[in-house]
Amino acid sequence: MGNSNLSVSGTAPHPAARPATRAFKMKKHWNKYAMIYIFLVPILVHFSIFHLFPILFSLYITFTDWPIIGDPKFIGLKNWINFFSDQLAWKAIWNTILFSLYYIVPTMALGLCLALLINTGKRGTGFFKGIYFLPVVTSFVVISGIWAWLFKGTDSGFVNSFLGLFGIEPQLFLSDSIQAMMVLAGLSVFKVCGSTMIYYYAGLQSVPDEFYEAARIDGASRWHLFWKITFPLLMPIHFYVAIITTIGSFQIFDSAFLLTSGGPNFSTTTIVYYLYQEGFTSLRLGYASVLAYILFFIVFGISLIQKKALGKEVNYK
Amino acid sequence: MFWKKSGVIVLLCAFLLLFTACSKDEAASGGSTDKKQSATLTVWIHPYVSDELKSRQNEVFKEMGERFKKEYPNVKVKFEEIPWANREQKILTALAAKQGPDVFYLIPDMMAQFADKGVLAPIDDLLGDYGKDDFDKTSLEAVTYKDKMYGLPLLKEVQTYFYNTKILKELGGDPNHLPQTWDEFNALAEKAVKKGYYARNYEGGNTPNATLYPYVWQAGGQVITDDGKIAINKSDAVKGFELVNNWYKNKMIPKDSINTIDHLPLFLEGKSLAYWGTGASLATMKEKGFKDYAIGSPLKNKEIATFGTTGMFVVSGNSENKKLAAQLVKSMTSTESLKAFNKLTKYVPPRKSAASIYNEDKDMKILTEYAKYAKPGVIHPVSRSVMPQIQAKLQEMMQGKKTPQQAADSAAKAIQEEMNK
Numbered sequence: 016m017g018n019s020n021l022s023v024s025g026t027a028p029h030p031a032a033r034p035a036t037r038a039f040k041m042k043k044h045w046n047k048y049a050m051i052y053i054f055l056v057p058i059l060v061h062f063s064i065f066h067l068f069p070i071l072f073s074l075y076i077t078f079t080d081w082p083i084i085g086d087p088k089f090i091g092l093k094n095w096i097n098f099f100s101d102q103l104a105w106k107a108i109w110n111t112i113l114f115s116l117y118y119i120v121p122t123m124a125l126g127l128c129l130a131l132l133i134n135t136g137k138r139g140t141g142f143f144k145g146i147y148f149l150p151v152v153t154s155f156v157v158i159s160g161i162w163a164w165l166f167k168g169t170d171s172g173f174v175n176s177f178l179g180l181f182g183i184e185p186q187l188f189l190s191d192s193i194q195a196m197m198v199l200a201g202l203s204v205f206k207v208c209g210s211t212m213i214y215y216y217a218g219l220q221s222v223p224d225e226f227y228e229a230a231r232i233d234g235a236s237r238w239h240l241f242w243k244i245t246f247p248l249l250m251p252i253h254f255y256v257a258i259i260t261t262i263g264s265f266q267i268f269d270s271a272f273l274l275t276s277g278g279p280n281f282s283t284t285t286i287v288y289y290l291y292q293e294g295f296t297s298l299r300l301g302y303a304s305v306l307a308y309i310l311f312f313i314v315f316g317i318s319l320i321q322k323k324a325l326g327k328e329v330n331y332k
Numbered sequence: 333m334f335w336k337k338s339g340v341i342v343l344l345c346a347f348l349l350l351f352t353a354c355s356k357d358e359a360a361s362g363g364s365t366d367k368k369q370s371a372t373l374t375v376w377i378h379p380y381v382s383d384e385l386k387s388r389q390n391e392v393f394k395e396m397g398e399r400f401k402k403e404y405p406n407v408k409v410k411f412e413e414i415p416w417a418n419r420e421q422k423i424l425t426a427l428a429a430k431q432g433p434d435v436f437y438l439i440p441d442m443m444a445q446f447a448d449k450g451v452l453a454p455i456d457d458l459l460g461d462y463g464k465d466d467f468d469k470t471s472l473e474a475v476t477y478k479d480k481m482y483g484l485p486l487l488k489e490v491q492t493y494f495y496n497t498k499i500l501k502e503l504g505g506d507p508n509h510l511p512q513t514w515d516e517f518n519a520l521a522e523k524a525v526k527k528g529y530y531a532r533n534y535e536g537g538n539t540p541n542a543t544l545y546p547y548v549w550q551a552g553g554q555v556i557t558d559d560g561k562i563a564i565n566k567s568d569a570v571k572g573f574e575l576v577n578n579w580y581k582n583k584m585i586p587k588d589s590i591n592t593i594d595h596l597p598l599f600l601e602g603k604s605l606a607y608w609g610t611g612a613s614l615a616t617m618k619e620k621g622f623k624d625y626a627i628g629s630p631l632k633n634k635e636i637a638t639f640g641t642t643g644m645f646v647v648s649g650n651s652e653n654k655k656l657a658a659q660l661v662k663s664m665t666s667t668e669s670l671k672a673f674n675k676l677t678k679y680v681p682p683r684k685s686a687a688s689i690y691n692e693d694k695d696m697k698i699l700t701e702y703a704k705y706a707k708p709g710v711i712h713p714v715s716r717s718v719m720p721q722i723q724a725k726l727q728e729m730m731q732g733k734k735t736p737q738q739a740a741d742s743a744a745k746a747i748q749e750e751m752n753k
Contacts, residue, residue, distance in 0.1 A: 082449045083424045084649075168588025169598065190536070190590035192731070276537055277720065279591040279727040284720075295421045297717035298449060299753070 073304040082298040094305045104306060106281055107289040108313070110196065114285060115264040117200030122260050123253070125204060126211025131245075133212070134219045144216075151209040159273035162202045163189070189275055192282035199270045199283055206270075207263065211256050218252035219245070254325040258318055265314050286310050370406035371653045373660055375645075376414050376423070376433040380487075380677045392672045400663040407656060427451055427650055434651040435661055438483065439641045440474040440708040441541075441715040446646075447477045448713035453647040454480040458658035463683070466667070471682035474642035474708030483644035484665040487679035490640035490699050490706040491542060493517075493628040494607045494614065496599065499529055500626070503605070510628035514550070514575065517631055520605065521584045530604040531584035533595030534576070536730065540722045541639045541709045542608075547572035552634030555710045555747075562747050564722075565740040571633065573729060573736035580730045590730045610640075611678045611699055627698045630705050640706025642682065714750040721746035 077094055079087035098104055129147050133140045150158060165173045166188040175185040189195050226244050235243065268287040271277055277284035277292070284292075286306060294303030381389050390411075397409035412433070414422055420442060426432030438446065446452050462484060464472070471485040497507045503523040511517040521531030536543055545555055553569030556562055563569055579585045586595060586604075599607040600622050607613060617625060630638035645664055647657040663669065667685040674681040675689045678696065680703040690696035709715065722743045729739035 083428045084449050084451050168592065169586050171598070171601070171603075172588075185587065187588055187590070190588040190592060195591070275591060276593075278537060278723065280724045280731065280733075281720075292717075292720065295418070295424070296720075297750075297753075298424070298445065 073307060076301050076304040077308060079301045081300040083300055087301070090301070094301045097302060098305050098309065103281060103284070104286075104289060104309075107284050107286045107306075108309070110281075110283060111265055111267065111285045111287075113196055114200055114203075114267055114283075115261060117197055118203055118264045118267075119257065119260045121200070121204045122208050122211055123256050125208040126256065127215045127249075129208060129212040130215030130219055131241075134216060144212075147212055148209040150206050153206075155206065155269040156273060158202060158206055159270060162198065163274055166198050190279055192279055195275050195279060195283050199267075199274060202270050202274065203264075203267060207260070211260065214252055214256050215249065218249045222248045250325065254321065257321050257325055261317055261321065262314055265310060265317075286313075367404055368406060369404075369656070370408075371656055372408040372410060373435065373651075373653060373657055374410045374412060374433040375660070375664075376412055376436040378414055378416050378419065378437055380673075380679075385676065388676055392676055395672060396664045396669050399666070399669065400660050403663065404656065404659070407660075409660065424451070427648060430650055432648060432650065434648055434653060434657040435645050435664075436648065437486070438644055438646050440644075440711050441719075443475065443482055443644065443646060444477045444711045445713050445716050447480070447482050451649050452482045453649045453651065453654045453658075454482055455484075455647055455654075455658040455661065456481045458647075458655045459484075459662055460659075462662050462665075463667075463685075466683045466685050468682055468684065468704060470704070470706060470708065471642045474711070475644045475646075477711060483646035484661050485642045485644050485682035486665055486670070487643040487674055487677065488640055488682045488703050488706060489610050489612075489643075489679055490630075490703045491546065491608060491610050491638045492630050492699065492702050493532070494599070494609055494617070495626045495628055496602060496605055496607075497624045497626050499524065499527075499602065499605045503527065507626040510626060512629060512632060514631055514633045517606075518578075518584075521579070522582070524605040525583055530586050530598065531579065532606040532608055533599060533604060534579065534585035534589035534608075535593050535595055536589050536723070536727055537591045537593035539719045540726065541641070541719075544572055544576065544722065544726055545707075545709065546630065546637060546639045547575045547633075549637035549707060550631055550633045550635060551575070556712050556715070560712065562744045562751075564747065565737070565744040568634070570737055570740045573726070573740050576726065577729055577736050590727050611680070611696065614695055614699070615678055627695060629702060636705045637707060638702070638705050639709060640680075640703060642708045643679070714747065718747050718750045721750070 076087060078089060078091060080090050080093075081087035133144045133147070167173070167175065168185070168187040168190045169175065170179070170185045172185070172188070174188070178184075178186065186194060188198055222245060226248075227240055230240055230244060266287050267285050268291065271283045271285050271288045272291070275283040277288050287310070290303050290306040290310070293299050293306060375393075377393060379386065379389070393411045397411065400409055401407065423432060423436055443452070447454075459481075467485060468488075471488055472481075475481055475483040475485055493510070495505075495507065495510060500507055500510075500520075503520060505511075505520055511520055517531075524531045534543065540555075548555060548564070548569045549572075551568045551571035553566055553572060554563040555569070556564070580589060586592070586598060589595075595604070596607065596609070596613060596616060598604045600617065600620055606628070614627075630636055645661045647654055647661060651657045665683075667683055670681040670683050670686040671689050673679075674686065680696075680700045681687055681689065687700050690700050725734065725739045725743040725746065728734045728742075729736060734742065
């Protein structure tokens with residue numbers, strides 16, 4: 016009981032006793048947390064090599080002219096200054112924002128709707144759970160191929176043939192600057208909403224039934240049950256899904272690369288696609304790293320805003 | 333005694349100096365070509381054929397390795413297949429890490445970019461006699477940058493017209509007298525549109541190598557001159573922009589031509605008079621059982637010209653055995669090697685002595701004939717990085733946002749900006 020180094024009178028221990036106390040405390044601390052530190056070592060090593068080092072190295076690269084081969088040539092702030100006058104970079108940022116607008120809300124809404132559908136507990140929901148999740152595990156290349164066929168801009172395209180039944184003129188889709196981005200976003204929503212469905216489904220499992228029972232006794236309609244209980248209680252899920260879909264939307268690359276190659280006229284060139292082109296086609300790794308940092312600042316800023324707006328806890332007591 | 337000892341030391345020093353000088357000389361030139369030396373050379377290849385033919389491709393490369401081994405019995409040649417997707421990224425990251433292959437495959441615009449960054453070893457002095465006169469002139473131009481050779485040609489591709497003979501006859505054309513000039517083609521194209529057909533494909537999502545440069549060259553223009561001056565907005569070159577614009581405005585090419593990448597199905601479905609394609613398109617036509625076609629020549633306005641890439645094997649600047657690697661490249665592009673490779677892959681062999689492989693194949697014989705008109709693209713360090721910009725200007729023109737001259741001017745501006753970076 017108690018610390019043997021403390022004097023009975025409560026005065027400070029003798030100075031000579033202090034190191035012993037510190038050593039004792041350290042030993043006690045080590046005994047208590049040794050396993051934690053040991054288990055942390057691998058992840059810290061992994062983090063340092065594969066995350067921290069690349070982050071710091073790419074920051075250094077932003078100040079250099081480096082075509083991947085040879086030694087980086089220090090050029091100071093030139094890459095950063097170039098960014099502000101690079102119209103294509105700003106266009107890529109705007110395109111990415113546009114993509115996010117087309118992508119985030121539909122992905123969340125569709126994910127929530129699908130989760131509500133499979134949460135009914137009726138027979139066969141397990142089957143639909145699998146079906147809705149299928150696009151998530153299907154390769155982007157395969158889905159892009161299917162979408163390219165669906166949205167062919169000629170009369171013989173599948174969607175154009177369908178629209179033709181209603182007398183609607185064939186649309187250009189991937190050859191139209193506005194529609195191409197919408198098709199791209201549609202593809203991404205289709206690919207990802209299965210994941211958001213799973214998050215929402217997990218969230219729905221944690222909403223206590225008593226709330227619904229009490230509300231039903233009070234005469235609440237289904238509409239009210241959803242808007243007054245389900246939706247607010249899913250707020251932590253909304254926050255999480257919003258963050259991950261936002262980050263995902265700013266990292267969009269595959270569909271732009273596979274479906275439109277950033278065109279027509281750069282209308283689907285997103286920031287990551289542009290970064291890739293600058294880094295690996297134009298061999299300007301320094302400038303590509305600047306774009307990566309700009310992307311980081313944007314995503315970080317938006318995540319902070321989202322945290323303020325959506326990160327409130329909802330408790331019903 | 334002193335002189336005796338000094339003499340020995342001086343002699344030893346001279347011997348050492350001579351020895352190190354020799355080693356330095358060998359190291360600088362990338363090792364020796366002593367036929368008994370042992371080494372391992374790594375070659376990065378790609379899937380040049382479909383999955384079904386992959387085992388035969390492996391055999392062709394294995395034979396290439398064995399052929400080289402006969403000359404250099406102690407050298408091991410290791411072939412590693414790399415997918416086409418993101419290949420430049422893979423090559424560059426490997427070379428940056430001082431790893432990667434001794435020999436790898438490139439096309440001309442990538443070669444110019446890589447050579448400019450010092451990634452490749454010039455091989456003029458390492459080859460010896462490689463049968464220069466046997467290679468066709470344009471293919472050797474394709475492996476040369478700033479008067480230095482960086483590789484030897486493995487294959488040639490040629491883009492030309494394939495006509496649907498049924499539609500052609502319906503329009504009053506003759507499969508034995510196919511259009512030779514822009515005017516002849518456009519006259520036929522007008523008739524096709526009137527009958528509800530497209531005149532040809534146009535895949536605007538592809539690079540300007542396929543969508544613009546052939547027409548610029550046919551009009552007598554250039555993209556960048558041999559001495560590095562921008563010429564894409566000169567009057568001759570602008571005619572190439574105008575040609576594409578007229579095709580699109582007059583509905584001779586499909587509506588989605590702005591950004592599509594595959595119009596072959598339209599041709600196979602019998603909706604288009606002609607298809608601008610390559611030997612690979614021909615293979616697909618045959619595979620799909622499409623037989624009503626005739627192969628026409630690339631067109632002429634001022635001159636006959638087309639695009640056709642030249643695939644080449646190059647030697648990495650990192651290779652510790654550059655001389656050996658260059659000898660391997662020479663062996664892999666010998667007549668025997670080119671015959672085996674091109675016969676399998678259905679490309680045009682760049683050596684005249686290998687052209688006989690298509691003596692029995694009427695279609696490939698025609699394509700081999702047209703290969704002499706094929707230019708390998710624009711060989712300049714910015715040619716690859718500026719392609720998306722030029723493609724975008726062309727798309728803007730087709731969307732009606734720019735006139736052909738404006739599109740050409742902004743393409744010229746984009747090239748200039750790229751050169752200034």
